[in-house]
Amino acid sequence: MNTFGRYLRFTSFGESHGAAIGGVLDGMPGGVPVDTAFVQAALARRRPGNPDLAGTSARREADEVRFLSGIYEGKTLGTPIAFLIENTDARSADYEALADVYRPSHADDTYEAKYGCRDARGGGRASARETAARVAAGALAQCLLSEAGVSVYAYTERIGGACCAEPYTAYDLTQVYDSPLYCPAPAAAAAMQAELARCAAEGDTVGGCVCGLIRGLPKGCGEPIYDKLTARLAAAMMGINAARGFEIGAGFAAATMRGSAHNDAWTGVDENGLLHTARNRCGGVRGGISTGEDIWFRVAFKPIATLGQPMEVWHKRDGLKKQAAGGRHDVCCVPRAVPVVEAMAALTAADMWLACR
Amino acid sequence: MNTFGRYLRFTSFGESHGAAIGGVLDGMPGGVPVDTAFVQAALARRRPGNPDLAGTSARREADEVRFLSGIYEGKTLGTPIAFLIENTDARSADYEALADVYRPSHADDTYEAKYGCRDARGGGRASARETAARVAAGALAQCLLSEAGVSVYAYTERIGGACCAEPYTAYDLTQVYDSPLYCPAPAAAAAMQAELARCAAEGDTVGGCVCGLIRGLPKGCGEPIYDKLTARLAAAMMGINAARGFEIGAGFAAATMRGSAHNDAWTGVDENGLLHTARNRCGGVRGGISTGEDIWFRVAFKPIATLGQPMEVWHKRDGLKKQAAGGRHDVCCVPRAVPVVEAMAALTAADMWLACR
Amino acid sequence: MNTFGRYLRFTSFGESHGAAIGGVLDGMPGGVPVDTAFVQAALARRRPGNPDLAGTSARREADEVRFLSGIYEGKTLGTPIAFLIENTDARSADYEALADVYRPSHADDTYEAKYGCRDARGGGRASARETAARVAAGALAQCLLSEAGVSVYAYTERIGGACCAEPYTAYDLTQVYDSPLYCPAPAAAAAMQAELARCAAEGDTVGGCVCGLIRGLPKGCGEPIYDKLTARLAAAMMGINAARGFEIGAGFAAATMRGSAHNDAWTGVDENGLLHTARNRCGGVRGGISTGEDIWFRVAFKPIATLGQPMEVWHKRDGLKKQAAGGRHDVCCVPRAVPVVEAMAALTAADMWLACR
């Protein structure tokens, strides 16, 4: 099932070292202006080899998106928008040695168990390269959301032990991509750079957290019961490579709180008639349905499994075996995950918005 | 969308104070033995007024399940299994005062925003009463899973500040429902009882965590990309009332770990040819696909919003207004959430298993 | 997959001689007035033993619908509407002899092939009794459609050799259920009565055709490509028991026509700006999307397979075997299929309307 969404459906394709990756976005209304430069800019932020991001892979891809359908004279037609991104810097020789081994904490063995085969070149479909297609689709979804007055943001909150000191409300999220490591808190960003440098020096990797925000989604979007907005958003985020946890609003902290402290006290209605709360601890969703306030959430990412130091792999024939790490890999996936979290939030919000408008 | 699952599809219905709640489970293979006593026992564990569970609602429901179809001579037919549970102790008079007010941290206003109307009696469809239908369906899913050699467990890990000291591997999860508060760690359970007593005395409520486990799901189940087993499980859990966070394996702790510490070292293959890891930090899922090892995860629940003390509600006409809490409510939802987490894990595992068998 | 529809989803359940049949209708907007007497009246038209319909089964069912959820103070809540119809006149003894045999042109053997088992009592889930649930759901859909100004009709056009002489435009379809055999053409109805009498006398059965009409569906409903309104309607109709063919507009006759004769000449726009055609040969759908004109179509039904004369069944052990027909069966399914065609058209139209409003 390589399709995401119910009303706005995104189907992606592509292996890391195949001919191309790309996708088809179906369900966009007709007449939506498409800013292709915005799509291209979003791709640039996630691109391997981005010189602004410390600790990213040395693989260099132009990541130029080519639209094949669904856009005519700068606007959507309502028909499927297909696009592709050619794989140009695919050095599969790096990976040949990996065909017979299962790397620790990778999906090598599980893909083989499921499909009976595997494209071992660069992780095949399991590679984070697939997320480029998500970013392009998310940027298209943002073209729709901006018509609807909905904004989506994400930023690096934590890398290892280095973490933003304040909640999202303290930062100007419109400038995230101008900040180092996509972290809007300068002090935290400096600490993160130091953490990454230490990891790189030790041939190690590190995990972290991304915060996400959906602002302006009208009240009443989402579904109660199994398909709550919280559930859909959790699935969107946990479907990102290396995601290990999701929380919304007060999240795990709510588990240790009293109801009297956690409850969202009403503060009154604003000029648009929207009822507000003092601290929005519910994270903008009550009973699975949007409240009209900010939807804020956090995603935890594990450290990248491929280290810059030898690892013990499992060889199909020989069993345990020491192997030097091949390929070109990041020290931490978190900064590059920021545009991916943003994209998945945009696809989720657009899907929900289409369902309830 | 009141349907859960793709291959094993559960559609539920019912308002808290309507005629009945229930559901239709579609997609069960034919010929599966159905243990109706097991289904009834599962319902008893979640039942309001369960005398074994401190701090639960005084509402008393027999919660007797009546099967309407899909079972013949003790076995499934392959056709939809419909069941209902009559609402017998529905005292709607308790709730009449609530028709014009929005309680804090409830879904009163969001349901109205979405549907333009609301059944204010006992929270209507937003009531946790709906989870009884999940528990019955989950027990049916377990009838299928037990044929497949898959087991599902859940237990209370935390209530407020009281928490199990060890990971799930330290406990005998087959005896959870014999332990107080469904917590297998006696010392932690005693601390939880104390915490609940303090809350009750103060007219307050408290949050907590439930741990879940799926054991025996064959390697190769699940889907990569958007529909990862992690994503499906996260959606299943975040769709439970009051859930605020989900993590799998090392979860949020992975965000502060180094790759060298987080990576799952291979230990070798067992007698069935299954490849094992030292610590299964990935939580039994790699690349969205089951590894064949234990799938373990945690769900955070917020404190119940209805307190035993007056709350400031929003009255549609009069604005902010002090109101005494009506109805009969729990001090903490966590113990009663245990069979619900188990049920949703069973439905998810059965759905995944059907897709890949 | 016992669910029909994408936005308005109807999930049904029940075996012919089980405890009950029924369904869950999910996706209805909130606040729609529900006319339960209208639902009950629709069920009465399809009821076995309806004294107004020649040639129907002698089975007598009250077919009283009980609503369990989703309706409050006479209006929909937006939550799932569950209902059930108890099976009261289930004489399973009639069918015991059938457990080991496969009747010709029945689904006995195919159900067993698919599920590995079968409820042989009265055909189990394959029985036309299941269509009562469709009729109830369709009547609920009509409650929504009537708010939207959409009407749905169906009538008996043909029974064996007896057929209406004129197209649907010649008849007053609002009075169909007052006419004999639900046929609005008196002469044809008389010929049909004679045909049924002959069949009954000979212990035989006969096929026929039902015409259907959706009026008032706004222009622009439906989806191009795979999910055309024609495709969805065809699936809805071919999913009815005993349906063997579907055509829309000029249908099969179009295969022998020239384009110059088949093309729909424009006649101009009406006072609402709707563009009209001279003869609407396309049947109200162009490119899979509604034109705003009448959507008219025809469904062919095969003769009922259970005859009033001995049949050669296949006995699992003994092979070919002469067996007297058991149970109580109709001579022709067509009149009772009329409310079922209407119901499926209503469910399809409501689903399409919800998707495009």
Added chain:
Amino acid sequence: MNTFGRYLRFTSFGESHGAAIGGVLDGMPGGVPVDTAFVQAALARRRPGNPDLAGTSARREADEVRFLSGIYEGKTLGTPIAFLIENTDARSADYEALADVYRPSHADDTYEAKYGCRDARGGGRASARETAARVAAGALAQCLLSEAGVSVYAYTERIGGACCAEPYTAYDLTQVYDSPLYCPAPAAAAAMQAELARCAAEGDTVGGCVCGLIRGLPKGCGEPIYDKLTARLAAAMMGINAARGFEIGAGFAAATMRGSAHNDAWTGVDENGLLHTARNRCGGVRGGISTGEDIWFRVAFKPIATLGQPMEVWHKRDGLKKQAAGGRHDVCCVPRAVPVVEAMAALTAADMWLACR
């Protein structure tokens, strides 16, 4: 919804005169050998300008398929198979005059009603060019079916008044594409050629019928109730451009038959234990589930709406207006519809087979 199928999901994209058309086929198992020459050959049969097919459009497209993903070393990976076909001979100048007019019996006005806009170049997405993507996907599905021992065939049965004299069992369907007009009955083919010549001379078009056959689908595939194999197949066929009717087995003829004549008498079990019938009038499906016998059906196509003579179009500003036909069009869509019917049958059969294997 530009996606077809539930287990084997095909999502297509592309406008007639956009950059490219193509699709993504998701759900193929891993390890299936892909015969790309077979895919290319299938496309050649449907290609405009095919010199073997009388009465086809003069548009010339290489229709060369480029695979982008999902295939590695000649076999499927289990990941999505994406492909594209560039549009090379798109002469949009032909169509500029059409931007402000609605042609009779086209989807010009309905697309605009649905999407608020339209790509008027060559019919945009409503063009039959889209069916090339279906043919490529169907050929991929056949790669899977051939592993499963399932064969799919289609042929031209009727063009206007010229029709095959015998049922499908009289012809060698393996040689269809070697016969003129893809009609295996030489006398009928000659009559069809004459009919096409007459139409062409008169600047007219004509309708016709395609017969389809699925052979070897195991008994027990399909779903009862709403999702019957008959319903799925009907939807697949009615979703093809210009399809107006569908029937299976005895089809509409069953409406005038007696049960005693229509019933399928059992003849006994074959060497594989499959139970056979004398005449398979049910068309290989009983109760929505495959019987293991041939699944045979017929699709009616209306005459092509664009004539070689002036037509009266509706101009948005000027109303009725005589206009010469632009573009390059076929006299009859039926021969080129043959590979499309085959493709949709293959996609349907493969989807059903994956669901029940």
